[in-house]
Amino acid sequence: QKEVEQDPGPLSVPEGAIVSLNCTYSNSAFQYFMWYRQYSRKGPELLMYTYSSGNKEDGRFTAQVDKSSKYISLFIRDSQPSDSATYLCAMEGSYIPTFGRGTSLIVHP
Amino acid sequence: EAQVTQNPRYLITVTGKKLTVTCSQNMNHEYMSWYRQDPGLGLRQIYYSMNVEVTDKGDVPEGYKVSRKEKRNFPLILESPSPNQTSLYFCASSLTRGPSYEQYFGPGTRLTVT
Numbered sequence: 001q002k003e004v005e006q007d008p009g010p011l012s013v014p015e016g017a018i019v020s021l022n023c024t025y026s027n028s029a030f031q032y033f034m035w036y037r038q039y040s041r042k043g044p045e046l047l048m049y050t051y052s053s054g055n056k057e058d059g060r061f062t063a064q065v066d067k068s069s070k071y072i073s074l075f076i077r078d079s080q081p082s083d084s085a086t087y088l089c090a091m092e093g094s095y096i097p098t099f100g101r102g103t104s105l106i107v108h109p
Numbered sequence: 110e111a112q113v114t115q116n117p118r119y120l121i122t123v124t125g126k127k128l129t130v131t132c133s134q135n136m137n138h139e140y141m142s143w144y145r146q147d148p149g150l151g152l153r154q155i156y157y158s159m160n161v162e163v164t165d166k167g168d169v170p171e172g173y174k175v176s177r178k179e180k181r182n183f184p185l186i187l188e189s190p191s192p193n194q195t196s197l198y199f200c201a202s203s204l205t206r207g208p209s210y211e212q213y214f215g216p217g218t219r220l221t222v223t
Contacts, residue, residue, distance in 0.1 A: 043199050099152040
């Protein structure tokens with residue numbers, strides 16, 4: 001079993017939909033949780049970073065962490081075609097980050 | 110413009126022919142690292158460097174070497190490439206080590222070893 005599980009998709013939604021992206025993990029040592037966005041033929045870019053359980057909001061994006069269930073989510077409100085990308089979750093406990101394999105999101109007009 | 114650059118962007122080579130992928134950052138970052146990205150496996154860290162002349166292994170260091178002689182540069186060396194090193198490689202840098210410091214990724218180098 002991988003330490004971090006992430007459904008690769010693709011997830012296809014209409015413009016304006018609320019998108020939910022999720023990762024589960026098995027390592028209780030993970031304390032830091034990140035979401036990256038990766039456009040085709042580009043490197044990942046950090047979207048959000050959280051430490052504690054609970055929600056963190058940044059514009060249309062909300063990151064949610066549930067440490068008791070070992071489950072993290074990224075919600076995108078009012079999704080736009082420009083949100084079409086691969087979203088990677090990442091977790092860290094001992095300075096070497098562990099990444100999920102990414103979920104491909106397609107937002108169609 | 111703050112950026113991480115990698116060269117070459119695409120490379121096709123043959124088994125056993127030594128190659129170097131260069132990485133350079135202009136943000137005066139102390140921490141630099143190399144990742145490989147493979148379908149179904151996600152990003153995995155190969156090597157990292159805390160500062161000049163300080164390097165250490167990541168999760169998948171076998172078959173790779175690195176050096177950090179200058180703060181801005183962190184080349185990845187494959188002394189004898191093999192087909193299982195065919196992958197997409199990313200260099201990244203951050204101010205220092207730790208999850209609260211954003212890592213900036215380069216554009217990637219797609220390597221094919223035949």
